[in-house]
Every structure is written in structure tokens, then in C-alpha cells.
Amino acid sequence: MIHEWLKQSWPQVKIDLHIVLALTSSTAAAFMAFKWMGQNRIKKQIQEARRKRDHGLGQMEKVVQEFKQQNPGVQAAHVLSLPLAELVEKLKEGSLSPESVLYTYMEKALAVHQEVNCMRHFIPECEQHLQELKKQKERGLLYGVPVSIKDHIAYKGHLSTCGLVQSLGALAEEDSVLVEVLKRQGANPFVITNVPQSLLNYDCSNSIFGQTVNPRDHKRGPGGSSGGEGALIAAGGSILGFGSDLGGSIRLPSSFCGLCGLKPTAGRLSNLGVRGPIDGILTVPGTVGPMARDVESLALCMKALLCDDMFQLDPFVPPVFFNEEVYSSSMPLRIGYYDTDGYFLLPPCMRRAVHETKKLLQEAGHTLVPFTPPSVDYAIDELYIKGLFADGGSTLFAMFERDIVDPCLKPQVAHLRIPKLVRKVLAKFVKPWFPRLASHLNALCGVRSVNCLWELNDKVMAYRKKFVDQWKKSKLDVVLCPVLGPAFNLRYPSNLLAAISYTMLYNLLNFPAGVVPVTTVTEADEEELGQHQGHFGDPWDKRLKEAVKGAVGLPVAVQCVALPWQDELCLRFMKEVEMLSHQRRLEKAM
CATH class of the missing domain: 3.90.1300.10 (Amidase signature (AS) domain)
Known part of the structure; x- marks a missing residue:
């Protein structure tokens, strides 16, 4: 009976198979074409972002040269040699002008960038802000100090990319609280620095702006994710910079580049306007913080930031001023x-x-x-990694799928690409000879439910x-x-x-x-x-x-x-x- 049915139906079955094969081939071709178009679009976005950066850096170089022609007597080496506390003192007493300091650091930053590729963008508004500073009657604790900021610290009208192509279209609508307080204290943000793709890495490379290298050895990385900051400050292109820290992103570049860096208690400084690739992670608190050549610069920075402006702009920051008595104790x-x-x-x-x-x-x-x-093994695998990747890394992986993965990140993304069930099987397989990797793979599976997340917290x-x-x-x-x-x-x-x-x-x-x-x-x-x-x-x-x-x-x-x-x-x-x-x-x- 089956034989007779096949004999009668075979012509139709053959037609149906041809249709299925044709549809499958068409779908595959359409998918490949769609993927090619997506990759091509991403490449065009990258080219445009690089063009804009180059234009901005060219603009930066132009204004520096104009200033130098009009002010040939500026002692650049002297300005760059001054510690932050001494620089601030000379700016306040008027023996140094804010213009001479800003353009000197702009020129040095350009030279450093040529060597290590540490800047993501120039902030042309710094020139206008400089004029506004000179009109202010009260001079803040950081009056006239040019500062650098990490890519994802919002500055109005500029990008916060997190090293991701998908973030190239969104300009910040307003300054982050950190930037606003810095401005009110007289500081002048003048450049935005490079970061690794997604921020969740302690190298410093992304598919848009490339690899930042260590100024002390170009065959090495500067650390991350505040790697652009670390490289720029270590090479003398900035006297005070700001990074963020979710797993060591201030401390690692400071270690790699030979700087001082502080990760404050999370909540001591405002995070409003500081975006991440994944916002809303509460198990592991992140924070912004300063990086500089010496500890006194970090302390001066914290004194300036822990002020009424910070507490009013972000009421979630506890109104606790800097305790000079504790800092000065012997x-x-x-x-x-x-x-x-x-x-x-x-x-x-x-x-x-x-x-x-x-x-x-x-x-x-x-x-x-x-x-x-x-x-510590329990704290890192069962608490930190499981909390950071509570969703098994699916949100982060989806971001990489919509991007061109930087070569530095490919091993990390490969772990995220492995299905959860396979991770668990692999963990059991490797545990006898590689127990740390087994624990790591299990932790990357995240949590199973909201109840499990509550239990984790x-x-x-x-x-x-x-x-x-x-x-x-x-x-x-x-x-x-x-x-x-x-x-x-x-x-x-x-x-x-x-x-x-x-x-x-x-x-x-x-x-x-x-x-x-x-x-x-x-x-x-x-x-x-x-x-x-x-x-x-x-x-x-x-x-x-x-x-x-x-x-x-x-x-x-x-x-x-x-x-x-x-x-x-x-x-x-x-x-x-x-x-x-x-x-x-x-x-x-x-």
C-alpha cells in the first residue's frame, strides 16, 4: 500500500522537494546578502567615525598652532613638569594663564596620540568653556585645569560609544554630573579617550578606533577599560583623567602604566550620565574615579568633586564632604x-x-x-562572574552579533557563543585537569530565574x-x-x-x-x-x-x-x- 502511494505521489513529492530546496537556497542566499549588507553598513559607519575623529584632531592641531604663533613665549616644558597642586596654585595666582596650560596640554596630547592611539575625540567646546571660566568671579579648586575623560562619561553633544559601532549614532543630550561638577570647579574637559569594545575587557582595542598601546612599551597594552586614559596621562598628555571601575578598570591601567588611580566607594561620586554597554547590573557596583601621576592629585580631585554641586545635581550621592583630617593624619x-x-x-x-x-x-x-x-575562588566565580553575567552573557553577546568583533575580544566572545548546556558539559569534562576553567564556565551560565538572582544578591x-x-x-x-x-x-x-x-x-x-x-x-x-x-x-x-x-x-x-x-x-x-x-x-x- 505504501509502495503504491509513493508511486502515485512521487511526482508531487519531487515538486515539493524542489520547492523546499529552492526556498531553502533562497533563504540562505537572502540571509547571506542581508549579513553582507549589515557588515558593509557597519564598515561605512566605522569609516565615517574615523573621518570625524581625524577631522576633530585636525581642528585641535589647527587651534594649537594658531595659539603658538600668537604666543611664542609659552614655556611648554615648564607647564608640563608641574604637579597638579602647583599648577592649580599658579593658575589661581595668575602667573600662568589658562590658555597657556590648555593649549600646551592639547599639543602634548596630540603628540602622545600619534604614538599610542589613545584619544577617541577632541572636545572643541573646551575653547568656549575657557572663556566662560575667565569671566567667573569665584574660581573653583580645579580652575583652568585641562582634564581628560573616558569614552562613556557623557559630554553634551558628543558620543559615548563603549567601543561599539551600534552606539555611533547617539549623541549625549546633556553632560554627566561628573562633567558638570568638573566645569563648575573650573576644570576644562578637552579630550575623550579610547576604550576596549564593550568596556568589559582590560585590553584597550575596538573595531572603530583600533588598538591603544602602552607608552612605556608599544608591544604591550595600557590596561583597561580606562586604557586610553592610562596611556594619555602616563605619557604626559593629560595631568588629570577620569575612568570607571567595574572590575579593575581604573586600577589595572594605573598598574600597567605606572600611575596612581583610585576606585572610590561606589556611590561616593555620581554615576549619572555614565553609561555602560549593559546598565542596571546591581550585584557588582561600578564607579567613576580619578587617575593621575601622584596621590596628592587624586586627593585634590576628590576634594573638588565632593561639593554641594555634586550633592544637589545627584541627590543619591550622600552629602559627605572630603575629610581632610583623616587624609592629613599621621x-x-x-x-x-x-x-x-x-x-x-x-x-x-x-x-x-x-x-x-x-x-x-x-x-x-x-x-x-x-x-x-x-x-576568593567562591567570591570570584560564584558571586562576581555569576552576578555580572546573570543572563549567561546573552545581552552582551547580542551586542557583539550586531558589531564587528575586535580581534582582541574574539576569545572572550567565543566563550559567550557556547550554549549554556554545552558550557555545563564542558565544565564537567575539564574539571579534573582544569578546575578553575570549569568553575568559570559554570559561572558564565548565570542564574536560572529571578528567585536565583535574589538568592545570589x-x-x-x-x-x-x-x-x-x-x-x-x-x-x-x-x-x-x-x-x-x-x-x-x-x-x-x-x-x-x-x-x-x-x-x-x-x-x-x-x-x-x-x-x-x-x-x-x-x-x-x-x-x-x-x-x-x-x-x-x-x-x-x-x-x-x-x-x-x-x-x-x-x-x-x-x-x-x-x-x-x-x-x-x-x-x-x-x-x-x-x-x-x-x-x-x-x-x-x-
Whole structure:
């Protein structure tokens, strides 16, 4: 019967199959054509964005040359050599003009950009703002200081791209609160700096504006995601810059580039007008913060920002002014310290920096006690990564699907492309020989439901309490610990997300944390790196070794941490570390 039916129906079946095949082929062809058109449109958007940037930089160069012709006597080298506090003093007393400072830094920034590709755009409105500043009767704490800002900190009429092509069409309708307060305090934002695609990476490259490199070694990255800021300030093209920090994005560029950077307690400074690729993540709080060449510049910046204007423009920022008494105190501190978090063993130079700094602090009269942060592996995988990628990374992956993925991000995007079920299967398969990757893959699956997200947030609060209890049990004022470094060779950050456990931890906890450079990589460090096995001897430990090799002479930093809302104490501790390290370098040089 079936045979007879097939015999009778076969001509129609053949027709139907031909139709299906034709439709399938047409659909595939249409899909490929649509994809090609989409990619072509993206490429045109990229070309236009680059053209606009080049035009802006050309405009910047033109006004600099005009100023130099009209003012040939400006001592540029002198202006660039001044620390922020001294520069501010000379601007206020009138021995330096705001014009000479602005155009000097504009010229230097252009030169730096030619070397390291750190600027995303020039802010031509800075010239008009300069004239407005001169008319003001009251001069703010940052009067006449040119400042740089990270890509996603809104400046009216300019883009906040987050390194994504899909964000190239939306201009900011108003200034972020941070920019508005800076202007009211006399500062003058003059350039916007480059970031990695999506911000969620500690390299600094995107498919629109390309790779930013480290000014100290062009074969290495400047860190991220505030990498453009780090490169520009480190090379002298800006005296004060502003980044943001969700997992180390201020502290990592500061470490890689040899700067001082502060991640304040989230909520201490306004985040209004600071957009991310994914807004609304509450499990891990992010914050904006300053980056500069010295700690005193960070403190001056915080004094300026923690003002009535900040509290009125953003009523969610607690009206707590800068506590000068805490910052200026010379009372001995009780300092906890550790050289490894037990999760990721850093290179020998980073651990040496902690021990040398510990010794200096002890000799200066402070009390140093060992401190072991609790359950860091649990905090990073089960709390931080699971909270940041609560949706399994689907929102972020959808953004990359509508973009051209930068080569630096491809390994990271490859993880997001793996279906959740496959991630779980892979995690079970690799666990015996690569347990950290297994935990990482499971964490990237996110949470199953809203109830699970609530439970996760509850676990974060419980972990914070556990950490604080251990801190108080040891009667600590502050903690000294490592920060990731030295600067990585290019293309490594996407393959080593877990290596930033030392910075991610304090985002999860919402503790203020800052970075201070204290030494440089030595030949002995490099030799010891050859024997580095890490805690596990797995591919991540081997990759870290490759990422940092050949770094002799590059900066090495430490991380200084305080309890929430004790930002001034954190800065005071940073200042102490900076001073003692500086004294040691002077003694060695004599």
C-alpha cells in the first residue's frame, strides 16, 4: 500500500522537494546578502567615525598652532613638569594663564596620540568653556585645569560609544554630573579617550578606533577599560583623567602604566550620565574615579568633586564632604597584608613589591599583620562572574552579533557563543585537569530565574559581612595587597579574565581601593619568572607567564584598600606608600 502511494505521489513529492530546496537556497542566499549588507553598513559607519575623529584632531592641531604663533613665549616644558597642586596654585595666582596650560596640554596630547592611539575625540567646546571660566568671579579648586575623560562619561553633544559601532549614532543630550561638577570647579574637559569594545575587557582595542598601546612599551597594552586614559596621562598628555571601575578598570591601567588611580566607594561620586554597554547590573557596583601621576592629585580631585554641586545635581550621592583630617593624619596604622589571594598567583615582581612595601611601612612605625581574604575562588566565580553575567552573557553577546568583533575580544566572545548546556558539559569534562576553567564556565551560565538572582544578591551580602568580620577581628585599618601587573603583552587579557581577581574582589565588596607604583621589574624578577608555576600549573598559569615576560624596567604597583566610605583613609594610606617608596628610590640613587 505504501509502495503504491509513493508511486502515485512521487511526482508531487519531487515538486515539493524542489520547492523546499529552492526556498531553502533562497533563504540562505537572502540571509547571506542581508549579513553582507549589515557588515558593509557597519564598515561605512566605522569609516565615517574615523573621518570625524581625524577631522576633530585636525581642528585641535589647527587651534594649537594658531595659539603658538600668537604666543611664542609659552614655556611648554615648564607647564608640563608641574604637579597638579602647583599648577592649580599658579593658575589661581595668575602667573600662568589658562590658555597657556590648555593649549600646551592639547599639543602634548596630540603628540602622545600619534604614538599610542589613545584619544577617541577632541572636545572643541573646551575653547568656549575657557572663556566662560575667565569671566567667573569665584574660581573653583580645579580652575583652568585641562582634564581628560573616558569614552562613556557623557559630554553634551558628543558620543559615548563603549567601543561599539551600534552606539555611533547617539549623541549625549546633556553632560554627566561628573562633567558638570568638573566645569563648575573650573576644570576644562578637552579630550575623550579610547576604550576596549564593550568596556568589559582590560585590553584597550575596538573595531572603530583600533588598538591603544602602552607608552612605556608599544608591544604591550595600557590596561583597561580606562586604557586610553592610562596611556594619555602616563605619557604626559593629560595631568588629570577620569575612568570607571567595574572590575579593575581604573586600577589595572594605573598598574600597567605606572600611575596612581583610585576606585572610590561606589556611590561616593555620581554615576549619572555614565553609561555602560549593559546598565542596571546591581550585584557588582561600578564607579567613576580619578587617575593621575601622584596621590596628592587624586586627593585634590576628590576634594573638588565632593561639593554641594555634586550633592544637589545627584541627590543619591550622600552629602559627605572630603575629610581632610583623616587624609592629613599621621597616626600609625594597623595594616593587613597578603601577597596572594590563593586563586591566582601573580608574577614574582608583584609579590616582591608587597613585601618591600610592607618592610618600609614597618620601619616607618606602622603595624603589619598577615591577612587572608576568605574564599576568593567562591567570591570570584560564584558571586562576581555569576552576578555580572546573570543572563549567561546573552545581552552582551547580542551586542557583539550586531558589531564587528575586535580581534582582541574574539576569545572572550567565543566563550559567550557556547550554549549554556554545552558550557555545563564542558565544565564537567575539564574539571579534573582544569578546575578553575570549569568553575568559570559554570559561572558564565548565570542564574536560572529571578528567585536565583535574589538568592545570589543575598549571598553577596553574606560574603561582605564575612569579609568585614574577618577584617575587624584582625583590628585592621587598611589592607596592602597586590594588583595585576606588570603590563601584559598585546592580545593576552581576553584569555586571562580570572587573573584580575585581585581587583574584582573589591568591586564585589564595594571597598575603596587605589593603586600606587612602588618599583620596577628587575632582571632578578625576570629570572624568577622562568620558574613560575602558579598555584595550579594549568594553562592559565602558563599563559600569565607568557603575558608578562620581557618586562624589565616596567612599573610595578601595589593596591591599597580601606572599608566602605573610608576613601580618605585609603588615600592617606596610598600617600604613605608613595612617600616611603619615593624616599627609598632617592636613597638608592644616592
